[in-house]
Amino acid sequence: MAWRFALMIDPVPADDIAEDHADTFTAVDPSAPALSVGELSTQRGDGIFESIGVVDGHAQEVAAHLERLAHSAKLCDLPAPHLGQWRLAVAVAAAQCPPGECVIKLILSRGVEHGPAPTAWVTAATAPDNTRARTDGIRVVTLDRGYDSGVPGRAPWLLLGAKTLSYATNMAAIREAKRRGADDAVFVTTDGILLEGPTSSVILRQGDRFITPAPGAGILHGTTQLSLFEHLSDRGFEVGYATLPATALAAADAAWLVSSVRLAAGVTAVDGAPLPYDAAFTADLNAYLLSPRD
Ligand code: PLP
DSSP states (O other), rough: OEEEEEEOOOOHHHHTOOOOOOGEEEEEOTTOSSOOBBBBBHHHEEEEEEEEETTTTTETTHHHHHHHHHHHHHHHTTOOOOOOHHHHHHHHHHHHHSSSSSEEEEEOOOOOTTTTOOEEEEEEOOOOHHHHHHEEEEEEEEESSSSSSTTHHOOOOGOSSSOOOOOHHHHHHHHHHHHTTSSSSEETTTTHHHHHHOTBBEEEEEEEEEEEEOGGGGGGGOOHHHHHHHHHHHOOOEEEEEOTTTTTHHHHEEEEEETTTTEEEEEEEEETTOOOHHHHHHHHHHHHHSSSOO
16 A cells, blocks of 8 residues: 555645744545535636655755746635745655655645635655656657647636646546557647647757747646756756747657656657657656755
């Protein structure tokens, strides 16, 4: 049975000046019921979340995750999270994590129907074994996201840049990819613009330049991509954001899907056609991603 830990949080306002918020946390039995039946996160997926990788007790890139949590809260008209309170909750959960890889999830929900306040909780669990994706790579298929590249600007209520709990379509895309004989998907717009994976960012290599779709395109700004770009830039590579045609993926010199828990998975095939895959370079990227990062 995998190890698990859970903490309910009583969210304090963002401007609360108390120094210690430890008394706002309640450790709960992770296998026991903890949410009200009126909980809007379960009824409507109305909430936001973050998944943070933990390596040997060190929670990775906490500041970037908290920043994105605050950004998602803003897009969803949720109360601004108190970052000090969440940082402490992450530290409490990380301190419980066994050696090896774990994942800490932060969830901030609209709350309980007719209830007074948002609901918040943090879970920690052992991470799945991602060795195969990291070392052997993954086959991807491109899937139509069902909207054009103008939608994020035209319809902000679709919350495209927020990490909301409504991931049913993302999970459906991964199932569709598997039905098509691949391991994962990459979304493209109806007008042929490259977006992201259902749970990952896409990075392309073109010579010594690494590029990723710009976050303004209605995709999440990945913390792993941000961290890798800093690392690649330190190694002397050029990095940048661009509006990329979907065809750029199959034409790249290499490509990766990157995310906080699986880390860097090299793409070995796009829509059934092989893509060059550099196992040694990918191993270097994952060694960096597994090192303590703040
Ligand atoms: N894009 C989507 C849709 C995601 O769900 C995720 C992560 O889960 C990412 C990108 C990558 O983000 P991060 O690197 O912060 O995990």
